[in-house]
Amino acid sequence: MLFHVTMDVNIPRDLSADDRAEILAREKTYSQDLQRQGTWRHIWRIAGHYANVSIFDVRDNAELHDILSGLPLFPFMDIKVTPLLRHPSAIRDDDR
Numbered sequence: 001m002l003f004h005v006t007m008d009v010n011i012p013r014d015l016s017a018d019d020r021a022e023i024l025a026r027e028k029t030y031s032q033d034l035q036r037q038g039t040w041r042h043i044w045r046i047a048g049h050y051a052n053v054s055i056f057d058v059r060d061n062a063e064l065h066d067i068l069s070g071l072p073l074f075p076f077m078d079i080k081v082t083p084l085l086r087h088p089s090a091i092r093d094d095d096r
């Protein structure tokens with residue numbers, strides 16, 4: 001199942017520089033592991049915002065929930081999830 005996910009990040013200003021660096025490093029590893037597995041299919045920065053648009057390919061809603069709630073930055077994110085399905089005019093075989 002494919003999902004379009006928007007993540008807006010709001011890291012508290014009073015988080016120490018060390019804590020911020022540590023959480024960002026963990027977030028990057030977590031994200032890149034899922035990208036290598038093919039679960040996190042796309043990630044794009046939204047120009048002008050500390051936010052991203054991502055496409056996830058997961059088994060079900062529960063897997064997506066587990067992945068999103070496991071994000072190291074999860075406590076500092078506003079997340080919007082939109083389920084996707086294949087468009088009848090799509091020509092790419094992997095758009096499913």
Ligand SMILES: O=C(O)C[C@H]1C=CC(=O)O1
Nearest residue numbers: 009027028031050051052
């Ligand atoms: O920077 C972001 O958009 C937030 C987050 C999502 C993946 C990652 O590495 O950081």
